[in-house]
Amino acid sequence: MLKFILKRLGSSILVLFGASILLFFLTVHSGDPLEDLRESQSNNRENLIATRTAFMNLDQPWYVRYWDWLKGVGGCVTGSCDLGTNRSGQPVGELLSLAAASTLRLVVLATVLAIIIGVAVGIITAIRQYSGLDYAVTFLIFLFFSLPVFWAAVILKEYLGIRFNDWIADPTLSWPALLLAALIAGLMLQAVMAGDAKRRLFTFATTAAFVVLVGWLLFAMDFWRNPRMGPIVQLLIGLAVAVGATIVVAGLRNRSVLKAALVTVALGMVGYYATYGLLMTNPSGLLLAGLGVLTILVAIVVGRLLGGFSKGSAVAVSIVTALLMGVAIVAEHLMNYWPTLLRMKPRPISVIGSGTPNMEGHFWVLFLDRGAQLVLPTILLTIISVATYSRYTRSSMLEVSRQDYIRTARAKGLGERQVILKHAFRNSLIPITTIMAFDFAGLIGGAVITEQVFGWKGMGELFATGLREVDPMPVMAFFLVTGTAAVLMNLVADVLYAVLDPRIRV
Incomplete structure (x- = not known):
């Protein structure tokens, strides 16, 4: 059993590795992370672009950025996880x-x-x-x-x-809603309990009456605001x-x-x-x-x-x-x-x-x-x-x-x-x-x-x-x-x- 678990764990790690490469590649090439800054009319636009480029390592190829992320994840084994920073510089961890x-x-x-x-x-x-x-x-x-x-x-x-x-804010007793709830509860319970027609009718009537009685008591006791x-x-x-x-x-x-x-x-x-x-x-x-x-x-x-x-x-x-x-x-x-x-x-x-x-x-x-x-x-x-x-x-x-x-x-x-x-x-x-x-x-x-x-x-x-x-x-x-x-x-x-x-x- 241990050998089987280790084998499955190894194959799962390989699947995760391949999937992580694919996901990283697709995410990086899904758009331009600097698009909003390129269209900005701010006076410090170039500084903002340089700051975001440094946070996201945009001056590096995608595979270098992926390798940096993988090394940070590998550090989790020794208790020093580093999942990088987002584009605002906040630690993702x-x-x-x-x-x-x-x-x-x-x-x-x-x-x-x-x-x-x-x-x-x-x-x-x-x-x-x-x-x-x-x-x-x-x-x-x-x-x-x-x-x-x-x-x-x-x-x-x-x-x-x-x-x-x-x-x-002001609970009020709605008799139509209470009777509908009693009807639904009675129908559901008699369907679950089954039996002949007499037993079904008794189950339905008892359940419906119980729901009506309990519902009325809860309102009389102001249960909804003071339970x-x-x-x-x-x-x-x-x-x-x-x-x-x-x-x-x-x-x-x-x-x-x-x-x-x-x-x-x-x-x-x-x-x-x-x-x-x-x-x-x-x-x-x-x-x-x-x-x-x-x-x-x-x-x-x-x-x-x-x-x-x-x-x-x-x-x-x-x-x-x-x-x-x-x-x-x-x-x-x-x-x-x-x-x-x-x-x-x-x-x-x-x-x-x-x-x-x-x-x-x-x-x-x-x-x-x-x-x-x-x-x-x-x-x-x-x-x-x-x-x-x-x-x-x-x-x-x-x-x-x-x-x-x-x-x-x-x-x-x-x-x-x-x-x-x-x-x-x-x-x-x-x-x-x-x-x-x-x-x-x-x-x-x-x-x-x-x-x-x-x-x-x-x-x-x-x-x-x-x-x-x-x-x-x-x-x-x-x-x-x-x-x-x-x-x-x-x-x-x-x-x-x-x-x-x-x-x-x-």
């Missing part, structure tokens, strides 16, 4: 670090959401093949997949940005996640898994009270990351100790329960500071930019502000990527479900849950892994249009500026990140293949 942090913040979240939603939708539609749900989801998926990115971005800015900001949760809501969330995850993964009859999930909920409530003061007085990103790692470790220990003969399932359910309870705890702290953000920033959802200039305040206020900046571009990238994941998951699940070993598993009397999750789903993940690996790198490159529409100062803006100004250094910095991401994610896919299918190791 500093620009790249800021742009990469901004874009990765967007792309990582969009990728995770797209994988979770897309794979879940793909499994459900594969199980319910040729049903009304399958046809409806297929229509929506192809609709999302064919949406022009710039058009969808404008629609999101109008309805989820501008109009939401107008509404949140709050509390320990009882936290406990209910934990219990709902624990029971739901147990049903999906192992079934309620598996008492060991259910016990591990419930113990995780109890420990989560202990953590809620133990960390409340700390997260209120001295929060930080490092603290949240440390608590997240600790949460996963505790969940693993609980699953291993109480899982019995189903340790793997118990660990999985415990981790899901612990993480979602952790997210709920963080959400409560964010809710506590939502009114503060509204006072500082009456229009919270930003439609332009990746951050509010000169924004200062408490950690949770800044957290909320940055999260609000992420909402619109994340939704856009997610709905586009969900189409790919759901279609590949559905087709892979259908192909695997027709295999002989699936029929054998059913003939042996295994439950449908075990057949789907332990046999069909794991083997169907092999082709999906390829899509997951390359989609991450693809989203970094594909976010160029999204970042342009939303004014996001990230990798897309760096790349577009370099092309527009015929400046190869920002373009090559963009290529360095996306190309390296493609190579690394390809290697990750190779390793995951061996984990999912042990035959590949041989």
Whole structure:
């Protein structure tokens, strides 16, 4: 396996080398970087031309400039990266670090959401093949997949940005909108749950009534401007996640898994009270990351100790329960500071930019502000990527479900849950892994249009500026990140293949 990985890594480096030469050559010869200065009527035009020529080494042949860039990149091995300067004399390395942090913040979240939603939708539609749900989801998926990115971005800015900001200033209950939301929720859930006509009608009516009741209560409590949760809501969330995850993964009859999930909920409530003061007085990103790692470790220990003969399932359910309870705890702290953000920033959802200039305040206020900046571009990238994941998951699940070993598993009397999750789903993940690996790198490159529409100062803006100004250094910095991401994610896919299918190791 190590020999195979090294071989793939070597070939990938050669591909990156060839592609970098081609990209540098095309960028350098795509226009005249001095065109704007040649047309200038400024008295110091010649000095400006000489300064830019020195910054960009325009007096050197393109291959000499490329060699200088390559030597600077080679210095990254020893920790002394030199990615050159742009035409204004700014170090590209500093620009790249800021742009990469901004874009990765967007792309990582969009990728995770797209994988979770897309794979879940793909499994459900594969199980319910040729049903009304399958046809409806297929229509929506192809609709999302064919949406022009710039058009969808404008629609999101109008309805989820501008109009939401107008509404949140004075939230009013719109009964037609609430009834429409209840109708859609009821139709979707009854389609997913299936069953006979009586069961479908009961599911639809119960869901619609629940949505109407909750919506009315939220308005009565002024939840949209003063949201709050509390320990009882936290406990209910934990219990709902624990029971739901147990049903999906192992079934309620598996008492060991259910016990591990419930113990995780109890420990989560202990953590809620133990960390409340700390997260209120001295929060930080490092603290949240440390608590997240600790949460996963505790969940693993609980699953291993109480899982019995189903340790793997118990660990999985415990981790899901612990993480979602952790997210709920963080959400409560964010809710506590939502009114503060509204006072500082009456229009919270930003439609332009990746951050509010000169924004200062408490950690949770800044957290909320940055999260609000992420909402619109994340939704856009997610709905586009969900189409790919759901279609590949559905087709892979259908192909695997027709295999002989699936029929054998059913003939042996295994439950449908075990057949789907332990046999069909794991083997169907092999082709999906390829899509997951390359989609991450693809989203970094594909976010160029999204970042342009939303004014996001990230990798897309760096790349577009370099092309527009015929400046190869920002373009090559963009290529360095996306190309390296493609190579690394390809290697990750190779390793995951061996984990999912042990035959590949041989």
